[in-house]
Amino acid sequence: xxxxxxxxxLWLLPVSVLGAWTSPPAAPAMSGISTYARPLALGGSMQSxxxxxxxxxxxxxxxxxxxxxxVEVTHLGSSMYxxxxxxxxxxxxxxxxxxxxxxxxxxxxxxxxxxxxxxxTLSKGGEYLVVVGWGNAAQKHYxxxxxxxxxxxxxxxxxxxxxxxxxxxEQRITPGLQSTLDTGNAQYEMxxxxxxxxxxxxxxxxxxxxxxxxxxxxxxGLYEGYRADxxxxxxxxxxxxxxxxxxYQPLHADILAAYGSPLENVQVKRYARQFSTGPNGDNWRTxxxxxxxxxxxxxxxxxxxxxx
Numbered sequence: 001x002x003x004x005x006x007x008x009x010l011w012l013l014p015v016s017v018l019g020a021w022t023s024p025p026a027a028p029a030m031s032g033i034s035t036y037a038r039p040l041a042l043g044g045s046m047q048s049x050x051x052x053x054x055x056x057x058x059x060x061x062x063x064x065x066x067x068x069x070x071v072e073v074t075h076l077g078s079s080m081y082x083x084x085x086x087x088x089x090x091x092x093x094x095x096x097x098x099x100x101x102x103x104x105x106x107x108x109x110x111x112x113x114x115x116x117x118x119x120x121t122l123s124k125g126g127e128y129l130v131v132v133g134w135g136n137a138a139q140k141h142y143x144x145x146x147x148x149x150x151x152x153x154x155x156x157x158x159x160x161x162x163x164x165x166x167x168x169x170e171q172r173i174t175p176g177l178q179s180t181l182d183t184g185n186a187q188y189e190m191x192x193x194x195x196x197x198x199x200x201x202x203x204x205x206x207x208x209x210x211x212x213x214x215x216x217x218x219x220x221g222l223y224e225g226y227r228a229d230x231x232x233x234x235x236x237x238x239x240x241x242x243x244x245x246x247x248y249q250p251l252h253a254d255i256l257a258a259y260g261s262p263l264e265n266v267q268v269k270r271y272a273r274q275f276s277t278g279p280n281g282d283n284w285r286t287x288x289x290x291x292x293x294x295x296x297x298x299x300x301x302x303x304x305x306x307x308x
Contacts (some may be wrong), residue, residue: 038060040060042062043073045145045301046144047077050134057131059132065123067122068121068148069120070146071145072114072115073142073144081113084113084115085105087106088105088131119150124261165212166218167200172197177251180250181193190306191305192303196300207293213291223287226273232269234267235269236268237267285305290302
């Protein structure tokens with residue numbers, strides 16, 4: 001009965017929040033969702049009815065530190081032609097809040113218009129909130145499943161093989177990092193930087209290497225121009241700060257706070273390239289591949305400068 005009341009109350013929210021999905025679906029308003037969230041065991045699933053209109057359901061999932069989880073609205077147990085969205089928040093703090101930062105989200109990566117977060121790395125242990133949203137309800141059903149796929153989920157992890165490739169899955173950077181980046185980019189016309197975050201699946205007992213992280217990044221066509229650098233530099237975390245243009249240096253502490261974990265040996269590899277843009281002068285670019293081996297993240301920071 002309480003869940004039915006919640007579904008009714010959610011319809012008092014603006015249509016722009018709860019209307020049919022465009023792409024991607026809007027992040028939900030947290031009021032009410034966490035209050036009526038139901039527990040869902042890691043490795044378990046739950047089936048539910050959407051109701052008659054678009055809305056959201058919340059599920060509380062307890063995970064160990066460093067867990068990598070897969071969350072999916074499955075084809076099995078879900079109604080045909082249902083359009084869903086998925087969001088992960090947390091962990092829950094001492095006051096019972098999950099925060100407003102979306103750690104991972106997805107729209108249509110699953111079957112049809114169903115949602116699937118292939119994996120998300122949850123660096124801190126605790127209780128997380130998984131939110132399922134639906135856009136074209138009409139009393140359809142869905143089934144949500146949460147699985148452990150790597151990291152601390154492996155009971156007896158083996159050492160990493162001598163040859164392996166990192167598969168990178170991009171996630172959004174935090175709003176705080178985006179704001180700091182935007183502030184730096186507004187300072188000078190001739191300077192501009194980019195920041196991206198990737199997670200990688202890691203079921204091994206030994207840590208991933210910086211070379212493997214750099215290789216995974218350079219394999220992307222966007223960064224092929226850096227492959228010709230004959231002598232990329234390996235930097236410590238502190239040396240990385242001095243490599244940043246001064247107006248972007250506030251990102252240094254913010255990146256570590258957002259993605260680092262205790263005793264993390266953060267490593268950085270820097271690539272550089274220079275080319276002429278014709279009458280507009282020269283262009284200088286540096287690419288920093290940052291490995292967080294215990295948090296299973298690769299951060300890419302690229303900064304550019306050009307003559308004006």
